Amino acid sequence: MSATTKTRTAAEGRTPSTAARLLGDQRLPVLVTAGLFLAMYIGGLSRYQNYGFGEPQVFLNLLIDNSYLLVAAVGATFVIMSGGIDLSVGSLIGFTTMFTAWLVERQGLPLLLVIPLALGVGAFGGFLMGYVIHNFEIQPFIVTLAGLFLFRGLCLVINKESISISDSTVSSMAQTRVSLGLGELSIGAIVALVVLGAAFYVLHYTRFGRRVYAVGGNEQSALLMGLPLGGTKIAVYTLSGFCSALAGLLFMLYIQSGDPLHAVGMELDAIAAVVIGGTLLTGGSGYVLGTLFGVLVLGLIKSIIQFEGTLSSWWTKIATGVLLCAFILIQRAMTNRKQT
């Protein structure tokens, strides 16, 4: 953990080789991911150009189709950056779709009231998990695992069957497209980009962001420096809960239904996106923009599989696993380099 502090090898006065300098650079994984994304995109262009792969809309669709994953992954970035992990993401997304669908369709509440309610519930769930993790010193893994069970269970308690949403506000919001000249974006994609921008600002330009890095870099040092360790940790899980609920709302908008089995295992997609985006799983190092590239790469795998037609959906899982493995090994090589 202490090996992941922000010192650049180049700044230490030694004269490392180019390879060593490259390996020591914090930005390397993000650059690799961005490069991978470009390579995959160009590969896709050359292969499916006749099928319209080159249309700007295909690229924008990546944002539209993965807006919820981006929001969830941004929340997960904060947690992982602080050295924790949140396994409740997928369940909380599923729960939010179910909760909002139930309130809107079965209870007849207006969407404008349901949205803040859902966000509040998500943030409160995250807060509770953070509170237990910090105050009772139980591993984040096991607490958020309990959260996973709990929210998935609550989905099923609300209703075993899926609830489709016919509310006019929801469908008009879902169908709204904002023209960008080159193509169109959905409201979900715009919300996701706003969340990304906000997260970028908070993480890199505010005191809270520095604290998240510090806590993830070395909890003991952060504590000794007088940083509010507990407050930061609890805030990070609250934020993740909030993002998951927001992702749930976007997912609900995207798919226009609530289903107790929505987003099963999406926490793994979110974690994979964060890792592929170059955030160290041990915490303390990473960029939220990397997460964007992580999500785009995962999304691109899906659309390439769609364009390919002959490839089946399970290749997504295999490709995600292989990428995850490759990036974990890159991370490992980087941290090893710094330890020695």
Added chain:
Amino acid sequence: MSTPAVTTPSRWRALTHHHLFWPVAVLIFLLLVNVPFTPDFFAIRMTDGHLYGSLVSIVLYGSPLILVAVGMTLVIATGGIDLSVGAVVAITGALTCSYISDQADQNALAGVFLAMGVGLVAAVVCGLWNGFLVARMGIQPIIATLIIMVAGRGVAQLITDGQIITTNSEPYKFIGGGYWLTLPFSIFVVAAVVAVTVALTRRTALGLLVESVGGNAEASRLVGIRSRRIKIMVYMFCALCAGIAGLMISSNTSAADGNNAGLWIELDAILAVVIGGTSLLGGRFSIGGTVIGALVIQTLTTTIYTIGVPTQTNLVFKAAVVIVVCLLQSPKFRAKVFGAKGARTTAPAEPATPADAAPEMEVSR
């Protein structure tokens, strides 16, 4: 709560006493809860030379979970965790079933054994890979095993080509659905695996080595324990157990489902290990506790069915159990909630846990 434990001579004995007491108490409590709803809950009757009854079915349906949890116990004892067991269950089932269904005579014993061998070898290879990443590459266990957890289901679906492969093999059906000496054959498989594991870990030094590696891998290495090799071995063993569970699950349904076989079993297995009193921080384990923990989970599921609570609430119950068990295991929670009184009664258990646990938290999280 550990008043009787104080009188026992050694602290280690006191601890095992402590670890097994609560899981057994919870299990007995859960079993008794069923009696008002099903008066003949404890009745076991003989039909067609087979024993039937709620107790038998709890053990039968809990068999795969017990197997996976036993393997998981050893991994957790080394301070690790294996999230890939569910995927390994799916891969083993998929490979074995697709080999059997490709054979001309599905009832040929040799073919069935070969197919099972292929499935189990694949499982062990998965374990070897996990162990390699954890022990050689030094990757956190949660993350290292996440890879197969994500990719493994894809591989299982690739093997079955996205279909649910069915078999008509009588000998294969026997493992998960057969009866032997009036009892389900699965129970014998589980008993054998548990017996071998207990014998290996408690009759030889292996268990001590595993605990030593979990307590402090670096110190163990320095005193001459090949801690990397032990870790790799433990992951392979865990995957083998998951593989056997995979055979059992696919044999019971005569089908391999790449998507749903063993879904979430890793979570149940971790839960079973935790209920059984094995600390997630490593360094100490109890196979007996894990078996009882797995039975508690299975009994909980059965109880939810018999009481007539909608089965969907199953997960909420499990969440409540995880939270309560973890809170009770947390020294800080006990100190805060039970205060001075609780601190006094739990005193015998206290010195051992936090002292070992605190430095370990740094390394393995």
